[in-house]
Amino acid sequence: MTATKMIVLGYSTLILLGGCLLMLPHATRDGQGASLKDAMFTSASVTCVTGMTLHDTYHYWSLFGQLIQLVLIELGGLGFMSVMIFLLSFTKRKIGVKQRFVMQEAYSAPQVGGIVRMTQYIFFSSLAIELVGAAMLCLYFCPRLGALRGIFFSVFHSVSAFCNAGIDLMGYFSPGSSLMDVASDPFLNGVFMVLIIVGGLGFFVWFDVIEHRHHFAKYRLHTKLVLVTSGVLILLGAVQIFLLEHGGEAMAGCSTGEEWLRSLFQSVTCRTAGFFTMDLSAMTEATQFVCICLMLVGGSSGSTAGGLKTTTLALLFLSITVVFRKRKTVECFHRRIEEEAIHNACCVLMLYLLLLIVSSVSICAIESIGLLDSLFECAAALGTAGLTLGLTARLSALSQVILMFLMFVGRVGGLSVLLALGTTSGNVASQYPLEKVTVG
Template structure:
């Protein structure tokens, strides 16, 4: 008698299942991209593997230009990987199970809760339906708006295809583009002054990076700010500060650099776009490699923070940086608790925030040191920029990606994977122990600061 497959028999934790799932998607994507008809020119294993990881982890770092290297089949494979990576493979899997009217057991629901960083198990299937429906709606609207610009330029069929591709890539914070036909690795620099393209891409990035739980909260409570969950308020507040604060800083830093010959309106538009895309999207409307040193540092800061929990974005997340700052200010004022919007934070949230912050910083620092050791000819600033981009699943680069040696490329691959799965989740997946010894050690104080 054939045995029915059951997730419980795997004896894997929820985090391990999510990590393994992304790994299997990457493997399948690599094999598809290695097919002869997936590319216009021969493709090496490293190129296919790097691209599959970058697409599945919605990063956007590339070794080959997407438009000129990959065939239509290869581009569609990349687009599917971006969509799966953005939504999460468990969201896709559960949606198919619901369409096939398959029973969804408790374990599947638990894995889904962990995969989108939700805090509630009840209603998770309805939330999954809302996530898929919302994704189709936003990507569809974005595709229509972008097609209005691309159809006159590329013709109807190609213009619609370009609209769909860039809408999905933007919403999932993927950063892949097809503008290589105008110039390889040029991204959206040809549209730096185009209001429709810029605002549409920015809107998709922001909505995709806000998080599925924030969508659900806003959808249910409409404009009633007072009823929003604390997480929704934190995400919206921090995202607004980073977007407009970062935009103002870029405007100042690039005023006499890349923006020197631009009209005022284009300066403002490129500054806002740079601030938005640095939050894990990966597109660019100006030459990233030509940014001033101050702008590069600011970009790395924004890339490190990233988007929000349960979203298509990476980074340590807006809630993490908010918790760290709130507890820092509370500590300076000698307060026992951190408060925000009339609510006090839970006791264990600081520990989680510190863990995420330090793990991500550690991965970036170690990755940078290793690449510096392997390739001393590349400046440390450019390598830091690349590792922050990979860990934050951003995809922005100063142009050194293609100059990396094989060992350095695999370090970037590792960082992209950890950035999408989560650095802490990856550590848990590898080091997690089922049994914990019932031992309590004596406490002793140490001096801090």
Template structure:
């Protein structure tokens, strides 16, 4: 007779295969919509991560951490943000840091991607429903090639992170023991590629000690950009030699990303030339300007003191954080494709044309409406959270509260330094904002709303005076 496994009987937990089987059964039985399933999945991972981080073994002094602060950290890690209420490098033990690193990895490429990879290793068939959820998780138009994309996502992530970890290790081996340098290399490669921004250097310094170090700056920026453009874009770039063409999506992501980086670096260089950049060499000025332009793509690392920037610079970085990076990536924000759609729509209206055209392709009306909806929902979230935090923490400057809020929504993580000093209510609001920013306000709205029904009629057209 086959022995039946009983959970936690005589200290014996479920075998791994049994857990995976139960997960698959729950997935098949669940009649939730894909957005609701994704929201619930991320929430459960955050709550579990918070529980682990609150335990004594996760802290360096063995004292444990308040569950609220642990959940905040778990949210920041899973939503690949980087905002922290305690110093990651000093407060957490190695075990706690590894938990954070795993949360970053799962949150960056998505828990459904990880579950699918495990299923593929075990040669489990990916059902139609699971493919629909993967389509939603990866923000794809259709399910064609979705499993193949998941395999490539894993391959790209591991390859890029491994290469960066080796380069970081070689550089930091000159500053610390080889074992510690290797650990730092792996942690920061995972953190920066997934646009998380967590660091282990202590005292909330991030990469400020390496402001003029070419290798650290270039490798970090490459990780941030590659993680931010999206896996679909990476796949197309690698296949370019064979296909000799790029899709409209890839062209828009690459062109807008490059424009924002160059424009951002120029603006930051001009505004901060006599301020935070003043003590640096010309090489340091250029690297710092570029890095502070790249990092608002939702990376979270910084090489200069963000709190010391001029208010004009901070506000400009707020705009970059709100935009974010590419869809289907490890980044947040409204996304560069949304910005391109809105700008193209304004340009079309000013010129008196009817169709919105980008790179000789006409955009469908549903794309335009989706871009407007995402932008308006994002603005609404930022306004509401900023007002609440400004009310609960009236002693903090408004520009800094707005900065932290947009940093949370864009899952960026760079901070002016006030997050560890915020009230509990403010921390809860920022945690919810990070959660909303990672999943997307539209996905969250679909998850919280009821089932949509196809409209069987159209109302008569009305005339409304605009402007």
């Protein structure tokens, strides 16, 4: 079994196991357990760190059910296989080459050498970041909820934000509100945004930045592309949302400073996080389309986020510039990019667009809803963003199954799914005759 097949099988098993646990009577507050459909959808959503929910997490799920979801978020964000091998690394068992290749595929690591030590570093670093985030959130939750409940809320939201899951317990204050009740709090919004951005940049980007600090020229090309593309997307998204929603219904009663804060948070959270501080259904159609584009791109390779990935977008943009500059190779930051990476980027883009179009049209026909509403839901699932216009819980079982499949592809990765389903034919020495085709 190849590494990609093991990853696909592992995530599938984790979703099934999580769904079975959520069907237990103790998982819900009414003591009856969730239905098969609700349990599997919720398990897929939290394992794929998407954040789409059918019920208010605080009021519907018991403490046991919330703890199950917290564990699934952590396993889905950090990678179940990586966590298992991390635990095995403390035993006397030898970790074979196949397991190391699986870890390399899961983290999009540049090489297999030192991957076990790197996994330990990633695991401890992630826990440290989540603990720091939880400590910061305790300053807000503990005075309002008491020590024990405040600590649990802080840990839950820190893990959910860092893993870009978007699952929240803010229904305690107002059901289904996410962070809308605290949209004007710059401290809380800032902590959430930092956790989301750090989790979405990718594990190997951190190490590169920590190692070389402010020496940008020494960063690997991957790190440079991730940082530049992420920064541009966040800033452009915030400016567009502000200009489109300034003085509108979604910003009703907000000062200019609060509008900028909400716009920035919405731009960040569209990058696969799933929290929101604005009424998404009250936004203009233009803003909703901007959010669809941001959600579809998602985070970065080797991170807790899903989606098309920032590096894929960067490579596609660079390949377009090659045509205008009449160059034969794609170049960036005085480095030449291999053709295989460009081919993979084009393949992923076409796969995501095909999935988005087919699934959106299907749900639009099944549910008799607007195409833009259907596009929004499907983009949120495929980009593992988890944002919704309030339609998810009202969709039929067939439409929810489509969203589950999109969430799975978005988290595992479109290229990984293709490689897992495909077969390798090996290298072929002979080649067919070359013939030109007119394009454009």
